[in-house]
Amino acid sequence: AQSVTQLDSHVSVSEGTPVLLRCNYSSSYSPSLFWYVQHPNKGLQLLLKYTSAATLVKGINGFEAEFKKSETSFHLTKPSAHMSDAAEYFCVVSDGDTGRRALTFGSGTRLQVQP
Amino acid sequence: GAGVSQSPSNKVTEKGKDVELRCDPISGHTALYWYRQSLGQGLEFLIYFQGNSAPDKSGLPSDRFSAERTGGSVSTLTIQRTQQEDSAVYLCASSLGGISSYNEQFFGPGTRLTVL
Numbered sequence: 470a471q472s473v474t475q476l477d478s479h480v481s482v483s484e485g486t487p488v489l490l491r492c493n494y495s496s497s498y499s500p501s502l503f504w505y506v507q508h509p510n511k512g513l514q515l516l517l518k519y520t521s522a523a524t525l526v527k528g529i530n531g532f533e534a535e536f537k538k539s540e541t542s543f544h545l546t547k548p549s550a551h552m553s554d555a556a557e558y559f560c561v562v563s564d565g566d567t568g569r570r571a572l573t574f575g576s577g578t579r580l581q582v583q584p
Numbered sequence: 585g586a587g588v589s590q591s592p593s594n595k596v597t598e599k600g601k602d603v604e605l606r607c608d609p610i611s612g613h614t615a616l617y618w619y620r621q622s623l624g625q626g627l628e629f630l631i632y633f634q635g636n637s638a639p640d641k642s643g644l645p646s647d648r649f650s651a652e653r654t655g656g657s658v659s660t661l662t663i664q665r666t667q668q669e670d671s672a673v674y675l676c677a678s679s680l681g682g683i684s685s686y687n688e689q690f691f692g693p694g695t696r697l698t699v700l
Contacts, residue, residue: 505691512588513675513691559627571617571643572689574627 471496471562475575483583488532488547490578492560495541502543503561503572504534513559519543530554555582586610588692590676596698597666605661605695609678616659617679617689618651622672630674633659634681666699673697 476491494500504516517528524536534545543560560575589608597603609616618630629643633653644650648666653659663670673694680687 512693513677515688518688571629571632571640572619573629574619576626 471500471573473560473562473573473575475558475560475578477578478576479579479581481581481583482550484552485549488545488550488554488580490545490558490560490580492543492545492575493541494543494560494562496562501563502534502536503563504528504532504543504545505559505561505574506556507559507577508556516545516558550580550582552582552584555580588676588678588690590674590692590695592695593693594696594698596700598700599668600665602662602664603666603697605663605674605697607659607661607676607678607692609657609659609676610690611657613678613680613690614656615679615681615687615689616653617677618659618661619675619677620672621675621694625672627675630661663697666697668699671697671699 472495474493480490482488499521502519505513506516507513516532517526517534519526519536527533532545532547534543536543557577557579559577561572563572588610591606595603614635616633619627620630621627631644631651632640648664651659651661661674673696675694676692677689679689
């Protein structure tokens with residue numbers, strides 16, 4: 470069975486400061502891991518994905534995440550927050566061996582960016 | 585090109601009524617997924633279609649829920665005898681499918697269902 474735990478339901482940062490959204494996963498097999506973003510009244514958008522290639526993954530809008538197998542973590546970071554980054558972020562795992570590739574979502578982290 | 589589309593965008597219904605939610609996947613995508621996003625449960629998988637294979641229904645919460653995919657394209661999610669706990673946003677996603685490597689799932693805007 471696979472699961473994802475997002476350690477913070479809300480994160481608030483000031484514009485221009487670093488962003489850290491924490492995620493831990495549990496998976497029986499080699500997982501694929503993703504971060505999705507959901508802006509208000511918009512659909513889910515893929516930020517980045519890890520699929521057993523490089524452990525440091527770069528995504529869109531300056532976000533990146535590092536896969537750490539020893540810590541079962543996949544934290545999302547950005548060096549400098551922008552007002553437009555305010556949204557809900559979901560850490561997601563897809564179990565590599567289930568075949569159907571359905572996604573298991575974390576409970577989400579709402580990022581607020583203060584001016 | 586066009587993304588995943590869903591209709592209606594909003595649906596308000598009375599408890600006990602049946603509802604149908606529609607999803608038009610991206611052309612050429614063989615895999616189609618339904619998810620539900622609700623306040624108490626977060627985002628959860630409901631059902632998965634891959635080509636002509638039998639669907640994976642393991643996420644459907646009860647036998648009031650069913651889905652079909654006609655001609656390998658459009659999908660309809662049907663909820664019979666709706667209950668207030670069915671109120672949620674129902675999201676559809678599609679991908680190129682296949683199991684040899686991960687293919688990105690593209691999400692539609694969702695249908696917000698409110699059961700009074």
